[in-house]
Amino acid sequence: MKGKCYIQGTAAISPQPTFEGDIFQAPLVHTDSNLLACIEPDYKPFIPGNSLRRMTRTLKMGLTAALKCIQDSGISTPGPIITGTGKGSLQDTEKFIKEIVEYKETALNPTPFIQSTYNSVNGLIALQQKCTAYNNTFVHRGFSFENALLDSIMMIQEGASHTLTGAFEEITKEHFYIKSRIGCWKSAPVNSQEVYQHLSPGTIAGEGAAFFTLTGAATPESYAAISGFRMLYKPSEEKLATALRNFSEGADLIICGRNGDSNHEHYYDVLDACFPGVPQLPFKHLCGEYDTAGAFGLWLGAQILKAQQLPASWFPMQDQLTAPVHSILFYNHFFGEQHVMLQLERV
Amino acid sequence: MEELKKKLKEQIIEALNLQDTKPEDIDDNAPLFGEGLGLDSIDSLELMVLLERQYHIKVEDPREGRKILQSVQSMAEFITSKQPA
Numbered sequence: 001m002k003g004k005c006y007i008q009g010t011a012a013i014s015p016q017p018t019f020e021g022d023i024f025q026a027p028l029v030h031t032d033s034n035l036l037a038c039i040e041p042d043y044k045p046f047i048p049g050n051s052l053r054r055m056t057r058t059l060k061m062g063l064t065a066a067l068k069c070i071q072d073s074g075i076s077t078p079g080p081i082i083t084g085t086g087k088g089s090l091q092d093t094e095k096f097i098k099e100i101v102e103y104k105e106t107a108l109n110p111t112p113f114i115q116s117t118y119n120s121v122n123g124l125i126a127l128q129q130k131c132t133a134y135n136n137t138f139v140h141r142g143f144s145f146e147n148a149l150l151d152s153i154m155m156i157q158e159g160a161s162h163t164l165t166g167a168f169e170e171i172t173k174e175h176f177y178i179k180s181r182i183g184c185w186k187s188a189p190v191n192s193q194e195v196y197q198h199l200s201p202g203t204i205a206g207e208g209a210a211f212f213t214l215t216g217a218a219t220p221e222s223y224a225a226i227s228g229f230r231m232l233y234k235p236s237e238e239k240l241a242t243a244l245r246n247f248s249e250g251a252d253l254i255i256c257g258r259n260g261d262s263n264h265e266h267y268y269d270v271l272d273a274c275f276p277g278v279p280q281l282p283f284k285h286l287c288g289e290y291d292t293a294g295a296f297g298l299w300l301g302a303q304i305l306k307a308q309q310l311p312a313s314w315f316p317m318q319d320q321l322t323a324p325v326h327s328i329l330f331y332n333h334f335f336g337e338q339h340v341m342l343q344l345e346r347v
Numbered sequence: 348m349e350e351l352k353k354k355l356k357e358q359i360i361e362a363l364n365l366q367d368t369k370p371e372d373i374d375d376n377a378p379l380f381g382e383g384l385g386l387d388s389i390d391s392l393e394l395m396v397l398l399e400r401q402y403h404i405k406v407e408d409p410r411e412g413r414k415i416l417q418s419v420q421s422m423a424e425f426i427t428s429k430q431p432a
Contacts, residue, residue: 050385053364107399110392 005156006347007223009073009213012299013038013061014287015206016314019068023303028286028313030193034185035176036206036288047128054111055124056091058209062121062168063128065209070129070164073213074221078164080134081122082152084144086291090172092116121168142334145292146231153229156216166211167292176205184289184335186260195260195285203259206288210295212302218347223302224328228343235339237270244274244331247343251278252325255301257293257332259284264336271331278329281315294332294340301328301344308346352423359419362397363390375420383418391416398422404429 012018015036017026029039038061043052046064055063062083070078087093096112114120119137126135134155138147145167152165179185186202195204218225230243254275258268259282271280281304287296304310305328310320330342356370359379363386377383380391394416398404404426406412415425 049367050387053366054389103400107396109396110389114389 001153001227001229002157003216004225004227004345005153005214005216006218006225007212007298007302008162008215008219008221009069009071009075010211010223010299010302011065011068011072012208012210012296013041013065014208014210014296015039016286018299019065023311024307024309026311026313028193028316030191030285031204032189032191034189034192034204035171036192036204036286037171038207038209051124051128054115056089056115058085058089058091058168058170059115059121059124061170061209062166063124065168066121066125066164066166066211067128069166069211069213073162075162075213077129078125078131078133078162078213079160080136080152080155080163081125081131082134082136082138082148082155082163082165083122084138084140084146084148084167084292084295085118085121086139086141086144086169087175088118088139089115089120090170090175092120094172094174125164140338142291142338143231143233143340145295146338146340149226149298150229150231152214153226156214160216162213162215164211165214166209167295168209169207169290169292171205171207171288171290179205190260192285192288196258196282198260199262199265201261201263203261203284203289206284206290206293208287208290208293208296210292210299212295212298222306222347224305225345225347226342227345228341230341232339232341234337237266240267240339241270241274243339243341244271244329247329247341248274250327251275251329251343252323253304253321253328254278254280255297255304255328255330256280256282257284257297258282259289261289261335264333267333267336267339275329279318281310281318286314289334291334293334294330297330297332298342298344301330301342304328305344305346348423348427351426352419355419355423355426358397358401359394362393373419375423376418379416379418394422398426402426402429
């Protein structure tokens with residue numbers, strides 16, 4: 001990566017109480033349903049009632065997380081808005097498809113169709129913020145958020161003062177069922193806080209929205225710097241090890257996407273071998289698995305680097321930090337296909 | 348007609364997800380768009396779909412639609428006029 005970019009503001013809506021309050025005192029939310037659903041905030045302070053009535057969950061979560069992120073960064077109007085989503089608004093997509101069948105392709109409501117398009121959240125942010133700058137949504141399965149991040153980093157390197165970058169994903173009953181049929185989730189109910197001890201095929205489902213305001217210059221309020229970034233598609237273990245070793249310089253902590261899925265655990269064994277003795281924080285017991293879970297991992301890393309502490313209840317397996325964390329290596333993959341490495345630094 | 352208007356108000360609230368509105372809050376003659384309920388152009392499409400789904404009436408001419416969707420009263424009159432005698 002040529003230069004660094006800085007996380008100036010951030011916000012997340014997730015299955016944990018991440019949107020409001022002190023996350024370092026927050027309890028751990030867990031489930032034994034193999035599905036971690038988001039804790040939704042009160043949307044009314046962020047979205048006018050007349051708009052809210054039409055929106056489904058992802059849209060509300062995405063828009064609200066974006067608006068809170070803008071507030072947090074202190075920037076009045078965002079510049080480029082760049083997001084990633086693997087599936088977009090599933091609720092709207094499902095409603096639209098069901099109505100096509102039910103009403104035999106006639107008398108279809110326009111709203112679910114309009115909102116089922118992936119770039120709806122971006123459009124809503126731009127409309128509400130009166131933002132006419134570059135606006136793009138990446139839909140690349142497990143690389144969706146990462147491509148949005150890459151686009152943002154390139155924008156900043158080309159001179160943009162800041163970008164609003166984020167990801168949003170939802171899980172529905174139907175989608176959970178479809179993915180269970182192809183073996184994505186564990187066949188028996190598992191307590192989410194014990195998911196790493198249940199090494200078997202499949203993992204637990206999740207969802208969430210996380211946004212970041214990225215800037216080209218650091219300020220005293222910056223959360224973290226992104227100084228390294230690599231994406232690999234279906235790498236061999238050798239190729240993965242080589243790529244990981246390029247990030248070996250001074251990582252004090254590793255945040256990883258380990259998720260108890262025995263089909264793809266061997267990639268995390270490569271990580272263990274490359275970084276013996278470096279403490280690891282797996283995060284999937286907090287948010288579950290989904291296409292853009294990497295955005296939650298980045299949000300978590302940024303929070304830890306800024307506060308220099310761990311949310312204690314979320315990581316009972318890890319002692320509190322005894323030395324400053326200057327650098328975090330983030331590694332995640334989506335069902336063994338899309339692999340991402342990020343280097344985060346303390347500002 | 349009164350029964351139809353009451354039913355229509357309930358259907359409008361449900362179709363447009365007007366969470367804080369009750370049927371009795373909607374005046375028969377109050378404009379649905381702009382002032383009144385403050386609906387917008389997407390809502391007008393939703394109301395066209397409502398007429399098609401619930402009353403099997405398809406409004407082909409958008410100019411006609413504007414008149415029909417003026418108020419609950421105008422919608423009820425239109426529905427009544429289309430029903431077999």
